[in-house]
Amino acid sequence: QVQLVESGGGLVQAGGSLKLSCAASGRTFSSYAMGWFRQAPGKEREFVAVISWSGDTTYYADSVKGRFTISRGITKNTAYLQMNSLKPEDTAVYYCAADLTRATMDDRLYDYWGRGTQVTVSS
Numbered sequence: 001q002v003q004l005v006e007s008g009g010g011l012v013q014a015g016g017s018l019k020l021s022c023a024a025s026g027r028t029f030s031s032y033a034m035g036w037f038r039q040a041p042g043k044e045r046e047f048v049a050v051i052s053w054s055g056d057t058t059y060y061a062d063s064v065k066g067r068f069t070i071s072r073g074i075t076k077n078t079a080y081l082q083m084n085s086l087k088p089e090d091t092a093v094y095y096c097a098a099d100l101t102r103a104t105m106d107d108r109l110y111d112y113w114g115r116g117t118q119v120t121v122s123s
Contacts, residue, residue, distance in 0.1 A: 001026045002112040004096045009117030012086055016121070020081040022096030022114060033103035034079035035110065036070060038092035038119075045107055048094070051079060052103040059105055064090075086121045093118050 008020040022034060035050035049060045049070040058070055069082040079096060094117050097110040104110075 004114035006114045006117040011120045017084045022079040024077045032098040040092040047105040
């Protein structure tokens, strides 16, 4: 089992920045990719970014490319999502997830999920 806890969400004005963190605990001796997803009210959950265990591979949704950066901590048990130039359409609950097999954009393949952190961007 891997437990994931997100933090860093909040209210920010358009054009501002936030940095989300995801701390993993439990089965942390395993290698796993870590991804970020988000879900806005009335919408389906969507992929945001993913980083491989080594950190060498990252993928981003087109909607956040150039504005968001995913990274891992030195111990690899923490993942970060630096969000710059935030827009009102970035408002959502952001979820961290871990995949024991691959770095993927498909949320159906992830093994563990956090409970989410709310990000609200005001115009």
